[in-house]
Amino acid sequence: xxxxxxxxxxxxxxASLGDxxxxxxxxxxSWRESYRGILPDHILDTMDTARRAAMRREILxxxxxxxxxxxxxxxxxxxxxxxxxxxxxxxSRVGELYEIYIVERAKRYGLGRELFDxxxxxxxxxxxxxLIIWVLEANAHARRFYEAMGGREGTRVHSSVRGFPVVELSxxxxxL
Ligand SMILES: CC(C)(COP(=O)(O)OP(=O)(O)OC[C@H]1O[C@@H](n2cnc3c(N)ncnc32)[C@H](O)[C@@H]1OP(=O)(O)O)[C@@H](O)C(=O)NCCC(=O)NCCS
Numbered sequence: 558x559x560x561x562x563x564x565x566x567x568x569x570x571x572a573s574l575g576d577x578x579x580x581x582x583x584x585x586x587s588w589r590e591s592y593r594g595i596l597p598d599h600i601l602d603t604m605d606t607a608r609r610a611a612m613r614r615e616i617l618x619x620x621x622x623x624x625x626x627x628x629x630x631x632x633x634x635x636x637x638x639x640x641x642x643x644x645x646x647x648x649s650r651v652g653e654l655y656e657i658y659i660v661e662r663a664k665r666y667g668l669g670r671e672l673f674d675x676x677x678x679x680x681x682x683x684x685x686x687x688l689i690i691w692v693l694e695a696n697a698h699a700r701r702f703y704e705a706m707g708g709r710e711g712t713r714v715h716s717s718v719r720g721f722p723v724v725e726l727s728x729x730x731x732x733l
Contacts (some may be wrong), residue, residue, distance in 0.1 A: 564680030
């Protein structure tokens with residue numbers, strides 16, 4: 558385990574439109590690795606990466622959003638990404654980390670922390686005062702990560718993922 562990000566091995570940079578297909582690949586892999594047992598197999602096994610790449614292109618075109626990627630300099634491929642912007646439920650003074658996904662083999666090297674810190678700094682630079690993240694209540698690993706980043710548990714909402722009922726839990730940072 559590394560105490561901090563190994564900059565020889567990984568780097569973080571702003572995503573470009575040309576990253577859309579790779580981000581979709583990382584998203585599919587990370588979902589299958591991280592949500593097995595949390596979401597039903599049929600949802601994970603039928604993820605449409607090409608459709609997600611098309612949706613990602615739309616997300617990457619949004620000038621009001623932050624899109625970062627984590628790159629493995631040894632294997633020369635993307636291993637993670639995050640996407641943030643104004644909160645969907647709380648309004649523009651609150652920042653929201655909409656997505657943060659890292660593939661299994663690149664977890665616990667400090668990439669999550671780097672992406673989180675860069676998101677918090679970006680939100681501050683945009684005048685946002687606090688930060689919120691929604692996580693599946695059953696996603697124990699991510700919850701430990703958000704707790705390690707200093708987040709406190711907020712509210713729960715019932716929602717669904719492709720028709721499968723889930724409980725989403727928020728983590729909140731009251732001051733950035
Ligand atoms: C959650 C996630 C982004 C964390 O990224 P990461 O790069 O693995 O995390 P880091 O290496 O920066 O960890 C920072 C600290 O968070 C805590 N932490 C991270 N993962 C943890 C885990 N699985 N269990 C317990 N604590 C954890 C630790 O305190 C860790 O510090 P340490 O490694 O020095 O002990 C990553 O595991 C991931 O992509 N998970 C799958 C997708 C997902 O669930 N995303 C969230 C959707 S809401």
